Structure formats: C-alpha cells, structure tokens
Amino acid sequence: MPTRSHIKEAFHAAVPIMLGYVAIGIPCGILCDSIGLGPLQVLIMSVLFYSGAGQFMIPNMWLAGAPIASIIASVSLVNTRQMLYAASFAPRCAAVSKRLSFLFAASVTDESYGVNTARFEEGGWSVDRALWVNIFSNSSWTISNVVGVLVGSAVGIPLSIASFAMTSIFICLLVTQKISIENVVAAVVAMVGVFLCKLAGLTGPAILAGAIAGVVAAMLANRALRAKGGDCA
Amino acid sequence: MSWGDFLIVFVSCAITMLICRVAPLFALKGRSLPEGVERALGYIPPAAFAALVANDLLTPGMFDAGLWPAAAPLVASLAVVLVAWKSKSLLWSAVTGVTAYALLTLI
Numbered sequence: 598m599p600t601r602s603h604i605k606e607a608f609h610a611a612v613p614i615m616l617g618y619v620a621i622g623i624p625c626g627i628l629c630d631s632i633g634l635g636p637l638q639v640l641i642m643s644v645l646f647y648s649g650a651g652q653f654m655i656p657n658m659w660l661a662g663a664p665i666a667s668i669i670a671s672v673s674l675v676n677t678r679q680m681l682y683a684a685s686f687a688p689r690c691a692a693v694s695k696r697l698s699f700l701f702a703a704s705v706t707d708e709s710y711g712v713n714t715a716r717f718e719e720g721g722w723s724v725d726r727a728l729w730v731n732i733f734s735n736s737s738w739t740i741s742n743v744v745g746v747l748v749g750s751a752v753g754i755p756l757s758i759a760s761f762a763m764t765s766i767f768i769c770l771l772v773t774q775k776i777s778i779e780n781v782v783a784a785v786v787a788m789v790g791v792f793l794c795k796l797a798g799l800t801g802p803a804i805l806a807g808a809i810a811g812v813v814a815a816m817l818a819n820r821a822l823r824a825k826g827g828d829c830a
Numbered sequence: 831m832s833w834g835d836f837l838i839v840f841v842s843c844a845i846t847m848l849i850c851r852v853a854p855l856f857a858l859k860g861r862s863l864p865e866g867v868e869r870a871l872g873y874i875p876p877a878a879f880a881a882l883v884a885n886d887l888l889t890p891g892m893f894d895a896g897l898w899p900a901a902a903p904l905v906a907s908l909a910v911v912l913v914a915w916k917s918k919s920l921l922w923s924a925v926t927g928v929t930a931y932a933l934l935t936l937i
Contacts, residue, residue, distance in 0.1 A: 613920035620928070632831045638840075646844040655839060659831055668839055673846035678878070680854045685874040687858035695856075702855040703848055707882055712920065714875050758932050761903065764886040765927025768907055769914035771879035783873045784880035791884040804881045811877030812870055819869065 607729030610716055614708045614730070615737035617766055620759040621649060622738050626745015628656045639746045643739035647704065649763070650675050652742070674801035681808055682710040689717055693724045704731035708763065711770040778822060779815040787811030883907075898937075906931040 622643075629639050629652070642652060651672045658668045682705050690698040701724050705713075709731050716722040716730075774780050790807030799806065831839075863871075887907060892900035909930040914923045 613924055616921070617924055634831060634836065638833075638836050642840055642844075646840060646847060648843075648847060651843055651847065655843070656831075665835060665838055669842040669846075672839075672843045673850075676843075676847050676850055678881075679847065679850040681874050681878055683851055683854035684858055685871045687855045688863070688868070688871065690855060690859050698855060698859060699852060702852045705851055711875075711879065755935075757903075758928060758935065760886075761906065761927050761931045762924040764883065764903070764907070765910045765914075765924045766920050767879050767882040767886065768910045768927070769918075769920050769923035771876065771883055772911055772914040773918050774876045774879065779873060780876040783877040787877040787880040788884035788888070791881050792888045792890070795885075795888070796890045804878075804885050807881035807884065808874065808877040811880060812873045815873040815877065816866070816870055 603723070603726045604729050607726045608733055610712050610726075611709075611730045611733035611737075613766060614706075614712060614734045617708065617762040618649075618734060618737040619741045620762045621756070622741025623745040623748070624756045624759055625649065625652050626742040626747075627749060628653065628745075629742070630746045630749045632656045632659050634746065636743050636746045639742050640739060643742045644735065647706065647735055647738065648672075648676055649706065649738070671801050675804070677802065678707075678805040678808065679705065681805065681812075682707075685714070686710075689727075690724055697724055697728065701728040701731065704728070704735055706731075706734065708766055709734050711766065715770060715773065779819045782818040783811040783815035785811075786814035902934040902937075903931060906934055 626639055629642075634642075634656070646652065654672050654675065655668060658671065663671075683702055686702065686705070690701070693701075709727075713722070713727040713730055716727070771784060774784070787807045787810060790810035791803045792807075794800070794803035794806050858867075887903055889900075906927055910923050910927040913919075913926040917923070
C-alpha cells in the first residue's frame with residue numbers, strides 16, 4: 598500500500614518537523630540526563646510516550662521535587678489537547694483500516710497534526726502518508742533525545758531559542774489558515790482563552806480550554822452569521 | 831530518578847496519552863456526523879494553532895522582568911508572520927523565527 602512515492606512525499610512534508618525536533622530533542626535529552634535517566638529509558642519514553650511537552654515536564658517537575666502523582670496528573674492534563682486532534686482526524690480515517698487508524702492516531706503530535714491537517718486540506722493526502730510523517734518525526738525526536746542523553750550537558754543550547762522553531766511552525770500554520778470570520782473568531786478567542794487560563798493559574802489545561810473556547814465561539818459566530826443571512830433572504 | 835519511579839511515571843503518562851490520542855478518533859470514526867459536529871471539527875485547526883501560539887508567547891507578568899525579554903519573541907513572531915504569509919513554508923518560518931529571536935536576544 599504505502600508506495601515509495603508516498604513515503605517520499607511524507608518525508609518532504611516531515612522535514613521541518615524533523616529539524617525542529619532536533620533543536621528541542623537534544624536539550625530534552627540533556628534535561629533527562631540531569632535527573633539520571635539513561636539512554637534506554639529516554640529511548641522507550643520517546644518512542645512510546647512521544648510528547649515534547651510531557652518529556653520536558655517530567656524532569657522539570659522531578660527536579661522541583663514534585664510528588665510522582667502530581668507529575669502524572671499535570672502531564673496527563675497538558676496532553677488532553679490531543680483529544681481535539683484525534684476528533685478532527687476521525688473523518689479522514691473513516692474508510693481506513695483499524696490498524697492503520699490506530700498507528701496513525703497513536704503517533705500524532707502538535708506539529709505533525711499541523712502539517713498533516715494542512716496537507717489534507719490541500720488535497721491529495723492520505724492516512725498512510727500521514728502515518729509516515731509521524732514515523733519520520735518520531736525517529737528524529739527519538740534520535741535527538743538519545744543523542745542529548747549521551748552528550749549530557751557537554752553542549753549548551755539555549756532552549757528558549759531552540760524551542761522558538763516550534764513556535765514559528767505554529768505561527769506559520771495559523772497564518773496559512775483560510776481567512777473567514779469564524780476562523781478569526783476561533784483564533785482570537787482561543788488566544789484570549791489561553792491567556793485567561795494562565796492568569797487563573799490553570800497552566801495545564803490552558804491549550805485545551807483555550808482551543809475549545811475558540812471552537813465554541815466560532816460556532817456561535819457561524820450561527821449568528823447564518824441567522825443574519827436568513828433575514829436578508 | 832530510579833527505574834521504579836521511572837516506570838510508574840512513564841507507564842501512567844503513556845496510558846493517559848494513548849487514550850487521549852486514540853479514543854476520540856475511534857469514537858467518531860466511520861459515523862456520519864451531524865452537520866454541526868463536522869463544522870465544529872473544522873474550527874479546531876485555527877483554534878488549536880492560535881492556542882499553541884498564545885501558550886508559547888503570552889504569560890501573565892511577562893513584562894515584569896523588563897520590556898525587552900518579553901518583547902523579543904513577539905517581534906521575532908512578526909518576522910515569522912511576514913515570512914509565513916509570503917512563503918507559506920514551515921521550514922523558512924522556523925529558520926526565520928530562530929534566527930530573528932537569536933539576533934534579538936543578542937541586542
């Protein structure tokens with residue numbers, strides 16, 4: 598099924614993610630090394646857990662002396678935003694086998710969600726290509742993390758600068774969205790929502806709560822617009 | 831962190847993560863969704879990307895340590911917006927962002 602050309606297309610789509618993951622994966626591995634995790638542990642975590650935010654949070658909270666239950670709860674809360682991505686990919690997986698759907702869904706990240714969503718909207722994209730984007734991205738993430746553990750703190754990369762690669766990718770994905778009143782409402786309300794969550798001290802669920810607020814606001818805007826359209830007609 | 835602690839944290843986080851990643855897709859997959867739900871799913875991308883950007887760029891009290899440390903990423907973001915708009919390229923956006931931010935923090 599996945600022909601050579603599909604894999605090649607997926608690789609091209611995945612390159613920006615892969616480079617970004619090198620930039621944040623190495624510092625993440627270095628951080629894991631600092632709490633005494635070894636290459637094998639980081640390898641297992643990168644392949645099977647595969648979460649940038651999560652893999653930064655675990656060593657950070659551990660270093661701060663947080664209890665294990667609180668680490669697990671915080672990391673899980675931050676990752677609830679994945680539910681939105683899974684929901685949005687459901688229609689794309691309608692005619693796809695359970696196995697392929699599972700492998701694809703299980704390996705979605707913020708960045709690969711963005712790239713695959715953009716490709717699906719352009720057309721000519723498929724779930725097997727999307728899975729290969731995830732596989733390439735995960736490989737880059739895993740290798741970078743293991744390299745980070747092995748070099749330890751021998752190299753100093755300022756993380757704030759390296760992680761700006763990811764922020765830039767999100768900005769690009771946002772800017773290239775179709776411009777409609779509903780989409781603008783969704784984006785603005787989501788941003789305000791995230792800020793308000795953080796202001797209230799709800800850093801963990803900020804992304805999910807902000808995004809849901811954005812979707813709800815866009816639905817309301819859409820309803821208002823259609824009501825207005827109905828009056829005119 | 832010992833292997834024991836590691837396994838507890840890793841297995842718990844990996845399980846909640848897998849559920850969040852997979853369950854909604856299988857719950858909705860293969861059903862004909864009401865029009866309203868389809869429309870709502872379509873609003874997820876702009877809302878999610880905006881939320882991710884805001885999460886990276888905005889923090890209450892971000893200007894407490896002075897104007898520049900918090901303004902530098904915002905200025906770099908403007909450069910990214912321009913490049914993203916023109917090129918529509920993720921790669922160029924990322925290169926622009928990191929370069930602009932690195933240069934701005936040197937100032």
